[in-house]
Amino acid sequence: MAAYLIGHIKVHDERLWQHYVEGVAASLEPIDARxxxxxxxxxxxxxxxxxxxxxxxEFADAGELGRWFHSDAYQALIPLRDRAADVMITSYG
Incomplete structure (x- = not known):
């Protein structure tokens, strides 16, 4: 069953945010997500x-969402995310 990540965002630094967005896109490439x-x-x-x-x-399932969120690739982006924006992330299935 598909799982969904929803992020609500208030950007404080557009330049840093764009670096974060690029990093997220790269971290999603090797998995079944869009x-x-x-x-x-x-x-x-x-x-x-x-x-x-x-x-x-959208992720293939909750397990895939969790693996991505806890992956080294995504975890390395969190300090950048937190400097760039105020973000609330929630998962749904």
Whole structure:
């Protein structure tokens, strides 16, 4: 069963963020995953979300999502992510 990672993002440093995005794309290449959506917020329709960007990544299953998230390739990107943006990441299945 497919699993989905949803990230809600507030970028503080665009240059660092672009390096992070490039690193994520490279870390996803060797696995069965694809970015379904990446975009900027249009409006808060119910409630308030302080983050203004979102990404949705589809994985083959929850195990693959977990292996990617805990991989050395992705873990090495976390300090860059945390300097570049305020990010909330959630998985769904």
């Amino acid at each position: 970015i379904l959506f990446r975009g900027e917020k249009q409006a808060d329709l119910a409630g308030t979300n302080p983050r203004d960007r979102a990404v949705v990544v």
